[in-house]
Amino acid sequence: MKVLVLLALVAIAAAWPNLGFQADGAGVSDAQKQHDVNFLLHKIYGEIRDSNLKAKADSFDPEADLSHYSDDGAAVQKLMRDLKDHRLLEQKHWFSLFNPRQRQEALMLFDVFIHCKDWDTFVSNAAYFRQRMNEGEFVYALYVAVIHSPLAEHVVLPPLYEVTPHLFTNSEVIEAAYRAKQTQTPGKFQSSFTGTKKNPEQRVAYFGEDIGMNTHHVTWHMEFPFWWQDSYSHHLDRKGENFFWVHHQLTVRFDAERLSNYLDPVGELHWDKPIVQGFAPHTTYKYGGQFPSRPDNVDFEDVDGVARIRDLLIVESRIRDAIAHGYIVDRAGNRIDIMNERGINVLGDIIESSMYSPNVQYYGALHNTAHIVLGRQADPHGKYALPPGVLEHFETATRDPSFFRLHKYMDNIFKEHKDSLPPYTKEQLTFNGVSIENLSVDGELETFFEDFEYSLINAVDDTKEIQDVEISTYVPRLNHKDFAYNIEITNNNDxxxxxxxxxxxxxxxxxxxxxxxxxxxxxxxxxxxxxxxxxxxxxxxxxxxxxxxxxTVPDVPSFETLFEKTKEALGGADSGLTEFESATGIPNRFxxxxxxxxxxxxxxxxxxxxxxxxxxxxxxxxxxxxxxxxxxxxxxxxxxxxxxxxxxxxxxxxxxxxxxxxxxxxxxxxxxxxxxxx
Structure with missing residues (x-):
């Protein structure tokens, strides 16, 4: 969307050269915006370390001048009312997007950001609410706002595995980081994947636990959030189909990794059969204790307050019925034909289900509900008050082998639809006058593992009095040698x-x-x-x-690199960060x-x-x-x-x-x- 907004602004600017038109009114440089976002997300559990931002946080009144908001301040007044009435989640508490009230709070803040007319209002609100709202809610709202707001066009978001390292790093390493901080001894700690040699699933843990894959998955869901409504600012193109495709690609890629390691392709999950693969995450919340484990061969149980297994079966059968009929029924009872190339888009909206679903009442939210139900199988009745499971966070979901079994199950529903469409004919597929004469690959197709290092400074508690020490972890990641495709094509058209x-x-x-x-x-x-x-x-x-x-996309630059490049850019140099503006693709090493x-x-x-x-x-x-x-x-x-x-x-x-x-x-x-x- 940003691209289109920008073109419109450029057009206006060209038409009125004498107005000195700036994309955000006040002419704040991209480097300054990058600087602000770096510091808003650094040391998220401590004080803001930039004096300007800290001053804004302390003195700003979000409701003082409502002319700075495109909704005349409706969103900010709503959030401030809940803040003053002490209704918001406290700080130093876990956050899950799948928790309805926590999601609502994060989106109230996002709503404020997306309606800010200028950068100063945006950043002042961010600084103000960072000091007052739950850290997880704040990080989520700020990330999604930077991705979707035209004000933040060229801002590169720091890697989530450095902002909230607990969600990406094994407990053993986090503990070592705390000891290093306490004894003021710098350290680099080796991360290993969870599980043991006795667990065949361990052979492909490098895929599901890869921090780049986790970043891809969480970023995609921020780019195409299931809660998105067009009234925020714009329409998300082909969102339902993208949901199908991105998860289909994760599933087939995972199967290819399994084949590489002499394992069978992943089997689909069945609601009426045991979950064969258990999972011990070896990860701990920053606040809230350990992520729950699940033993092998657990039978699905209803989850109190979320869903009954039989309801999931009913919703599934309604969706399969729609596929067999070739149409779905919207809320008003009208038929929407899905027997065409756009049908997959409607089906994706229904299965996820996103706010774009034409009939949530009837078709439910199979994907979102299944994530919660599967995530809670360690404590389905809330008997032990355990925090949410790994499947209840997009950051951590792919770590659990059952994630891929769940997505294979949904992928097979999509396949049922795709297979019901007529096959392409020779006439449809032919490109007149164009033929491929030769196809080959330059270079060996060869992969290897290499260590990837990231900082754990934001994992440990922190005061200005105690010096930071360099604490990092390194983790083996898959990569491949460079290669190229050679394609020789003849064009016989004149x-x-x-x-x-x-x-x-x-x-x-x-x-x-x-x-x-x-x-x-x-x-x-x-x-x-x-x-x-x-x-x-x-x-x-x-x-x-x-x-x-x-x-694919390159790995996101570290906080250290972002700080360094932003400093240079503030001094007039080119930031060199352009290629990192989208983090939605698969990591290029994969x-x-x-x-x-x-x-x-x-x-x-x-x-x-x-x-x-x-x-x-x-x-x-x-x-x-x-x-x-x-x-x-x-x-x-x-x-x-x-x-x-x-x-x-x-x-x-x-x-x-x-x-x-x-x-x-x-x-x-x-x-x-x-x-x-x-």
Whole structure:
């Protein structure tokens, strides 16, 4: 969205050059905004360490001048009333977005931020409420506001694993950090993944417990929140379909990691069967005790005050009925046809369920309720007053192996819908005059592990009197060597054509060594890249580097880097932070699954489709700032996510005979290499 807002502002500014029009009225520099956000999120459990912001926090009156709010102060008056009546959650208490009252409070604050007309009002409110509201609620509201407010266009959000390290770091390491602080001894502590060699699930813990994957998951849910209403500021394009696709990709990627480690693909969860895999998180809340554990083979129980298992079964059957009928029924009783390429969007809104769902009363909120129900199985009746489980936070959810079983279950419901649509025909898939002559990969497809270090300064309690000591942890993370795709395409048209290049890969065999059929493979395909290019008449040789992938983003810079770069930018230098403005994609180090010693075989497929027909926006071939997974604004590709592999393929010859479709086998190697940097 920001992109579109900005273009509109630029247009106004160009039309009225003599007004000295500034995007936020007061002309605050991006560097100053970055500085403010850095300090608002640093040391979240202690005092604000920037004297200007601290002064604002102490002296600002949010209700003094309501002309600074686009809703005339309605949101801020509502929040202040609850603050004065002592209705808000205290500080130093856990926060969960899935707790209805806590979510409501965080959103009341978000509502204030999103209606601020200028940066000074935004930042003054942030400083003021940071001192008075629960820290978890504050962090959530500020993150979502920075992502969605046009005022914060170019601000880079610091990594959540440094803002609230407790949610990302094992208890053992946090304890070591506290000891280091107490004895004033700097330390670097090694993190290991939870679980033991006796637990086969441990072999893929590097995926679900990866701090970059956790960041991707939580950031995506901030970019497309289930509670979003367009009245806040703008419409989130294809939100329901994005919900399906991003979780589908997490699921198929997880299965590819399992195959790399000689495990079967993940089985779906059944409400009437035991949850086979237990989970001991080895993580502790900053305030609120340990995250609850769950033993193996627990039977689902109703969760008091949340849901009964039989209600989930009823909601599921209503959704499956709608898929079988090919339509859903909205609140007024009208039919909405879903037997088309946009049906998936409606279905995603219903399954999640988001505020965009046309009928929450009837179709419920399968996904959100399931997260809570699964998260509470350690204490379903509140008998032990345990805090929420890992599944009740987007930061921590993918740590629990049952997360992927839950999402496989929902993915299969989506598959049922996609498989009910008519398969694409040869005519629909052909791109006249365009053919792929050759497809190959430059460089070995090889992965390795390397240590990644992040700071734990914000994990420990803190006063100005006691010096900070350098405390950090390092954790092994998957990465891959650079490679590139070589694609040779002939354009037999006598003119230039715009084309979309779509690159996917799927495992060649299952864990029993049986080859996947084309139809099984395409549903398990990992999206590796998608980009637009103009083909001139004749032969076109395209080299696309793995580092350019549109589905990935670089790791978020550390607080230390942000402080350093912001200081330079305040002094007039280029901040060098532009590439980090979106953190919604998958971490670029996770582009390839791990593979193994022998080389895990994958089918690599490239589909070259008609760019002019696909494009939802102009100038896509010049667009290097690809919208990762649909973040910000209109999704540039008109086609459904996963196209042209998103529908069932009863006869693979349709694809194999297409001139604009290339298909080769490749191997991904992992030689057990682990690079240590200390």
């Amino acid at each position: 003119k230039e054509v715009l084309t979309t290049v779509r690159i996917f890969a799927w495992p060649h065999r299952d864990n029993n060594g049986i080859e996947y059929t084309f139809d099984e493979g395409r549903w398990n395909s990992i999206e590796l890249d998608k980009f637009w290019v103009k083909l001139s008449s004749g032969t076109n040789h395209i080299v696309r580097k793995s580092s350019e992938s549109a589905v 582009l390839l699954p791990k593979g193994n010693e022998q080389g895990l075989e994958f089918d690599l497929v490239v589909a070259v489709t008609d760019g002019a027909a696909d494009a939802a926006l102009d100038g896509l071939h010049e667009n290097t700032e690809f919208n990762h997974y649909g973040a910000h604004g209109k999704y540039p590709d008109n086609r459904p996510h996963g196209y042209p592999l998103d529908r069932k393929v009863p006869d693979e010859r349709v694809f194999e005979d297409l001139p604009n479709f290339g298909h080769i086998q490749v191997k991904v190697f992992n030689h057990g290499e682990h690079i240590h940097h200390h």
